[in-house]
Amino acid sequence: MEQKKTSKRLRCIVKLGGAAITCKNKLETIDEENLKEVSSQIRQAFVPESTSANVIGMDWSKRSGQSEVPTFINDLCDQPVADSESFIVVHGAGSFGHFQASKSGVHKGGLSRPLVKAGFVATRISVTSLNLEIVRSLAREGIPSIGMSPFSCGWSTCQRNMTEADISMVIKAIDAGFIPVLHGDAVLDTLQECTILSGDMIIRHLAAELKPEFVVFLTDVLGVYDRPPVEPGAVLIREIAVREDGSWSVVKPKLEDTSKPVEFTVAAHDTTGGMVTKITEAAMIAKLGIDVYITKAGTDHSVKALSGFLKGGIPDDWLGTAIRYMS
Amino acid sequence: MEQKKTSKRLRCIVKLGGAAITCKNKLETIDEENLKEVSSQIRQAFVPESTSANVIGMDWSKRSGQSEVPTFINDLCDQPVADSESFIVVHGAGSFGHFQASKSGVHKGGLSRPLVKAGFVATRISVTSLNLEIVRSLAREGIPSIGMSPFSCGWSTCQRNMTEADISMVIKAIDAGFIPVLHGDAVLDTLQECTILSGDMIIRHLAAELKPEFVVFLTDVLGVYDRPPVEPGAVLIREIAVREDGSWSVVKPKLEDTSKPVEFTVAAHDTTGGMVTKITEAAMIAKLGIDVYITKAGTDHSVKALSGFLKGGIPDDWLGTAIRYMS
Numbered sequence: 001m002e003q004k005k006t007s008k009r010l011r012c013i014v015k016l017g018g019a020a021i022t023c024k025n026k027l028e029t030i031d032e033e034n035l036k037e038v039s040s041q042i043r044q045a046f047v048p049e050s051t052s053a054n055v056i057g058m059d060w061s062k063r064s065g066q067s068e069v070p071t072f073i074n075d076l077c078d079q080p081v082a083d084s085e086s087f088i089v090v091h092g093a094g095s096f097g098h099f100q101a102s103k104s105g106v107h108k109g110g111l112s113r114p115l116v117k118a119g120f121v122a123t124r125i126s127v128t129s130l131n132l133e134i135v136r137s138l139a140r141e142g143i144p145s146i147g148m149s150p151f152s153c154g155w156s157t158c159q160r161n162m163t164e165a166d167i168s169m170v171i172k173a174i175d176a177g178f179i180p181v182l183h184g185d186a187v188l189d190t191l192q193e194c195t196i197l198s199g200d201m202i203i204r205h206l207a208a209e210l211k212p213e214f215v216v217f218l219t220d221v222l223g224v225y226d227r228p229p230v231e232p233g234a235v236l237i238r239e240i241a242v243r244e245d246g247s248w249s250v251v252k253p254k255l256e257d258t259s260k261p262v263e264f265t266v267a268a269h270d271t272t273g274g275m276v277t278k279i280t281e282a283a284m285i286a287k288l289g290i291d292v293y294i295t296k297a298g299t300d301h302s303v304k305a306l307s308g309f310l311k312g313g314i315p316d317d318w319l320g321t322a323i324r325y326m327s
Numbered sequence: 328m329e330q331k332k333t334s335k336r337l338r339c340i341v342k343l344g345g346a347a348i349t350c351k352n353k354l355e356t357i358d359e360e361n362l363k364e365v366s367s368q369i370r371q372a373f374v375p376e377s378t379s380a381n382v383i384g385m386d387w388s389k390r391s392g393q394s395e396v397p398t399f400i401n402d403l404c405d406q407p408v409a410d411s412e413s414f415i416v417v418h419g420a421g422s423f424g425h426f427q428a429s430k431s432g433v434h435k436g437g438l439s440r441p442l443v444k445a446g447f448v449a450t451r452i453s454v455t456s457l458n459l460e461i462v463r464s465l466a467r468e469g470i471p472s473i474g475m476s477p478f479s480c481g482w483s484t485c486q487r488n489m490t491e492a493d494i495s496m497v498i499k500a501i502d503a504g505f506i507p508v509l510h511g512d513a514v515l516d517t518l519q520e521c522t523i524l525s526g527d528m529i530i531r532h533l534a535a536e537l538k539p540e541f542v543v544f545l546t547d548v549l550g551v552y553d554r555p556p557v558e559p560g561a562v563l564i565r566e567i568a569v570r571e572d573g574s575w576s577v578v579k580p581k582l583e584d585t586s587k588p589v590e591f592t593v594a595a596h597d598t599t600g601g602m603v604t605k606i607t608e609a610a611m612i613a614k615l616g617i618d619v620y621i622t623k624a625g626t627d628h629s630v631k632a633l634s635g636f637l638k639g640g641i642p643d644d645w646l647g648t649a650i651r652y653m654s
Contacts, residue, residue, distance in 0.1 A: 056445050057445070058448035060427050125386055132455055148476075168481065176520070
């Protein structure tokens with residue numbers, strides 16, 4: 001009886017990187033301006049007939065500094081609703097959750113320790129606060145967003161690998177016309193009692209099950225570099241080809257020192273930015289024939305990535321990293 | 328393979344009535360003082376060895392007006408954790424969600440209407456905001472509370488009756504030592520597309536599946552009256568006996584006019600307070616042999632109800648309504 005696919009094809013999974021929507025060094029602080037811009041770009045990409053003028057705001061809650069509810073609700077009754085394409089948003093934690101999780105070591109497990117148990121609760125409070133604010137921001141743009149916590153969805157891991165992750169509720173939400181908004185979360189683990197399930201692991205699972213047309217990672221830098229982007233001479237990697245066995249190589253630009261394996265060059269970056277992990281995760285998605293675009297949130301490049309425009313080919317003036325399957 | 332019961336018996340399900348923890352006539356406003364008192368009483372009842380001095384605070388998030396995180400976290404590592412009894416909290420909406428739901432008619436269904444779809448999203452934003460604040464309040468009292476939204480849990484209805492409500496994740500959370508905090512929610516409905524699933528329906532379902540020792544409803548009045556409590560001469564109904572077929576009658580006090588059926592007297596109240604509905608819901612729980620206590624939040628009477636003290640018998644000085652099975 002279990003339905004395994006959405007009734008219309010999933011257009012996209014969008015990852016909102018924590019660094020793109022929160023202020024990195026300020027505990028639990030949203031980068032309001034970026035989040036608003038990202039939400040607006042997402043609306044333009046997936047609700048093609050919408051304009052900022054005909055948006056049906058779906059966050060009717062009080063906003064801080066305002067005591068009254070919106071007055072536009074009475075005008076809603078007869079307004080036609082712009083059809084949205086199907087997509088899913090998954091976000092990271094940024095300055096939400098990381099402090100609580102790292103302070104308590106939730107990812108290492110051990111719920112019988114008071115610090116871990118308290119940290120598990122504290123982490124979930126922090127990441128669900130962020131989730132609520134992202135859902136509200138998307139809703140204000142007229143996107144029918146629905147927050148769904150992996151923990152509540154019943155997702156769990158075994159030794160930090162996803163085991164139980166029933167996506168039937170995600171599918172039902174999409175088929176009812178909603179946009180699920182998931183997030184990295186503290187979850188139960190059958191072997192070590194608890195751990196952290198990252199947004200990237202969630203995306204890989206959803207991509208494998210639902211086969212979206214493409215996946216977009218929005219971050220705070222233009223894409224993947226051959227070394228930390230703050231270092232002089234760092235080169236943006238524009239295109240990575242993934243082979244059937246999951247191995248990958250840089251196609252563009254031609255790196256000067258070809259004797260030096262790219263994997264090594266990028267690995268040097270891993271200690272600071274986890275870029276090899278990021279590419280490896282992306283390569284696993286690309287291996288399925290799903291294009292992955294990594295680019296900077298709130299730019300012309302993210303507009304192009306979200307619109308699906310890049311499926312036809314990567315123009316020279318697009319700045320970002322495209323990771324694609326090459327047979 | 329599905330586990331159907333918690334590994335230790337569930338002590339209690341607590342309903343936090345919306346009216347008890349929010350300010351009724353002020354949109355989306357929590358009654359902070361009441362919520363704090365209720366949270367403290369819940370800690371005292373279910374974490375018997377805890378005192379306000381040895382609480383392990385589990386909300387490490389910034390609070391409005393405070394920019395810093397708590398400093399106590401470093402002291403946590405070696406502190407023994409007081410064992411909590413198993414219980415579940417379910418809360419209503421109060422001044423959260425009701426406005427959004429009633430304005431859009433979510434309970435009547437019809438997601439293709441823009442107003443209903445927007446109202447569905449707006450209702451969930453509002454009720455999940457309240458859920459987060461209740462989870463935080465309980466966590467500050469050292470209760471390892473975990474917010475779980477019925478929608479995300481995959482619960483849905485058919486013509487407003489609960490059909491799919493897999494409680495396996497609720498059981499896993501309890502067995503891992505957490506306290507699930509659920510709430511009335513907007514959910515999908517297989518026949519009318521969407522509706523509102525009330526906190527009371529959730530409690531009835533959980534009680535039937537998990538057979539707690541008792542259920543406590545905390546409200547803003549002392550209990551069920553024979554007419555609206557603001558009317559002169561309103562009498563608090565102290566004890567209701569439920570028979571095997573689910574029918575019920577008032578045992579205490581002996582109402583003066585015995586020729587007048589109590590059902591009718593109470594029904595007169597129904598238009599304003601839904602008291603017959605409330606008693607009928609409670610009677611369905613009591614029929615299973617589970618005592619139900621309805622009383623005012625934040626009083627000595629709620630302390631007694633939460634502690635399980637009333638299971639031995641209802642003392643004369645306890646003010647509230649006890650609904651119990653009489654064979």
